[in-house]
Amino acid sequence: MGNTLNVNLTVCPFCSVGCSFYVVKNDGSYEIIPARGSPVNEGKLCIKGWHALDFVLSKDRLLKPLIRRGNSFIEASWNEALDIVANKLREIRDKYGPDSIGFISSAKATNEDNYIFQKFARVIFGTNNVDHCARLCHSSTVEGLIRAFGTGAMTFSISDIDNADLIFIVGSNTTEHHPIIGSKIINAVKKGANLIVIDPKLTKIASLATIHLQNLPGTDIPILNAIANILIKENYVDWEFINHRTEGFDEFRKIIEKYTPEYASKISEVPEKQIIEAAELYGKSKRTIFFYAMGVTQHIQGTETVEAIANLAMLKGNVGRESTGVGPLRGQNNVQGASDMGALSDFLPGYVRVWDSNAKERIEKIWNAKIPEKPGLTVTEMFEAALEGRLKAMYIIGENPVVSDPHPELVRKALENLEFLVVQDLFLTETAKYADVILPAKSFAEKKGTFTSTERRIQKVHPVVNIEGPLEDWKIITLLARRLGYDWNYEDSDDILREINLVVPQYAGATPERLEEHPFGLQWPVTRDGKETKILHKDRFTRGLGKFHAVEWNGYVETRDSQYPFVLTTGGIYYHWCSGVMTIRSHILYREAPEAYVEINVEDAKLLNIKNGQYVKVKTKYGEVKVKAMISEDIKRGVLFIPFHYSNVPVNELIGYHKDPISRIPEYKVVAARIEVI
Amino acid sequence: MMKVYKISKDKLKAYLSYLLNKGYSIYGPVKTTSGDVIFSKIEDPEHFVDEKSTNGPKSVVFPEREIIFRYREGKIIEEKSDERRILFGTRTCEIEGFRMLDDVLLKGKYKDISYERKRSNSIIVNFACTKACKYGFCTTFQGPKLKNGFSLQFIDIGDDYLVEAMNEELIVPEYFTEASEEDIKKAEENINNVYKEMEQLPIKDIEKKIKFNDEIWNKLGNYCINCGACNYSCPTCFCFDVYDVKIGNEILRIREWDSCLLEGFSRLAGFNNPRKDNASRLIQRFYHKLVYHKLNYGYYLCTGCGRCIEQCPVNIDIRDVIKYFSGGEL
């Protein structure tokens, strides 16, 4: 009997854990049912997952294309809107050249959407100016892990958590940002696993830790190096692994000698004793899993911190074995996939460098086009170029840089400076308000396609809600391509996935049919005959030998002084997502966290005479915001925290201009600040 | 008076087709190709399975979110639901939950009209379990078989189902035959299997043994990640929030399930909150189920379905709490 009931199955649109659920429609209402069969969420969801349809069904959804007329928008037909976009983009390309247009793709869109969009930029417009928000959250992971291991992704599977004897977390508020992974860590701890957490805040997961190293933001490298130093001194290392599977050890060893617990303690303000205890706990562990997130990646030394974690894992042979490995917790539900698809200014699909002409040839043949060698502009560089007038047009899908990127005031100016801006989104976002044409896109719940989770799991989603008006992102792009003279004949997302199977080696066997047979996905690399990969680097690293990197702590770029005595750090909270566009449209999620705040340690607040709930000003060299104070015992003294979800408290106006020179990720997590009573 | 029939398992799908053709909307457990069982509208009788579903039927009569009424040009327009529906293949722990919802939502001073609208046109065809399900503990309460509150109740007796009929509404001679004494005995035996397989919890007087001041609440509170699943999945939880949404010149009054494990649930003006931490919210949940409802209605607000255990990401287990306060360990 042909059973078609997978049509109800989809994947959560929020974080990158990749929880599956069914959606059924009852007499006028929708119900979300967590999928028991999913090896990822095993019948559970976090609060965001339970409310994943709220924004989909929001009354604010855009249903028709909008065209700017002066200061307002008028509704238009798809034909009209697409004609304008195609003509205008062609005109700008012909007049100013291919690199005068920038394309920002979306980690919320499917693999198929991302693939088509970067192909659109590269093939039809001849530019590598295509990038997406991974630049702002995990580009340092891609760089760091490719350099260390050869593949920029989680080395193990989520299910490996169960049997690890130590879980080592750096800079991840796991129960709030990746709650279902957080819950698995809690369950492992309940069963007796040890837990080390490095975090400036006493988060929930930190409160359950065997050892919590509460450091100053941006001081992970000295701690990680000091632990490595102790391991070598106390001979806790796996020589066999180091000798046969790695390179660069001697140089690394030399560098870390000066990172004594005392030295690391001075920089990080973590007691020496705790660093030694953590080293011993790790030293005695047989199977350790490392997790890290934006607390590591969004730093000026983001890439190097990732490398420092990789070093620590390799020292004890904790890569490529069951219940060991290094796990970046990616942000958006498809940031892994968008990166895999080459929606990055320096990578083609499958992580082929744009300047690697040998590797590139294969893709050029399939596309029947030449791809420029020059890396394109990154997300942040695009806005800089627009400000300077080098970039004339932008096409932004499902991103809200006016809220989420550093320096919103500059982003706004940059957008105003453009001759032409297309925004493709579900809502009239702060960014869409600057557009010349707004194209209404379907949400995850209305389309077919695939998403790739943080454990490299490629999962298929199905349309579970029907909303008349919006179109799939790939569909819109295809319609534009045809208007620009390319006969792109993709009938549906499966056709695109078949092309991805050819182009991206990691996805070779993840065919539409196979993913239907494996409703909870396959983990890449998937070989042509359909074999998935639970654990990477088993007998051999992707790059051959694992590479130790001799990384040093470069000191603060922003030092605290009497004028700016605090370190301000930013982050997300459990109930919200990114720029808030989706979660403020959920009644319950919004109710749970309706306003922004600055979290300040109770002792610091006492000294400054700040009361709970009182409005204060937080100032940095770059800007200031007015926000309510939240007095807490959980945050380290000398540190301030402001969540980044609220467009009325644009915390990204406060951060500096510093970037990680390798991955070009902006420094979001450390900026010197002061707080003033008003 | 209740009558007893039987139906051959071979005829079940044909019977479902017959009901579909009669114009009923049928909701019941269906198996997806991915192997999950979900309670949803049945379009094709082939999809039906006699198994416990992840979600159960609650949201058919009490949806996650629904419009209560619309307000347009000075008038209140009530929502209608004229679907004639059969909930086919429910479990006893689910329908017992309906009975409890009825007590709260229909039998008080004010009637919940939205609930009544959907509840009153839902015919129940219950399937009494003959095997213990994985997390269930229904034998601590009403057991796996309903005494009333259904139109038909099916009990697996091998090649046939024994069918108890409270009324003749859905009885069609073509599919049903008379049941023998032996069939009835067999059904009883099968139901008894569940009593044998399941652990009975020391529920007696739990409302007197449970304690407000106890370390267990902090301990569990440290784990709880406020996902809301224990409420969302519960057949007896009835708390909701109400809000208005304006669309054009129409205002919709909407109600949505709420969860007492969320901070905003009991937050007061000025961000004061009598239940600030997880521990106090867990106390609320368990006290409501095991103490307050018993005082007000004479029974515990739990049917032993085990869904809150199954869907809790951090394995907070009501069975453990009951055992703990009856002298067990955690």
Ligand code: SF4
């Ligand atoms: S853990 Fe992440 S993927 Fe899972 S339900 Fe929550 S937000 Fe969605």
Ligand code: SF4
């Ligand atoms: S709890 Fe009892 S009635 Fe409910 S599904 Fe399990 S066995 Fe059946």
Ligand code: SF4
């Ligand atoms: S299901 Fe568990 S984690 Fe979720 S709110 Fe309930 S007790 Fe907390």
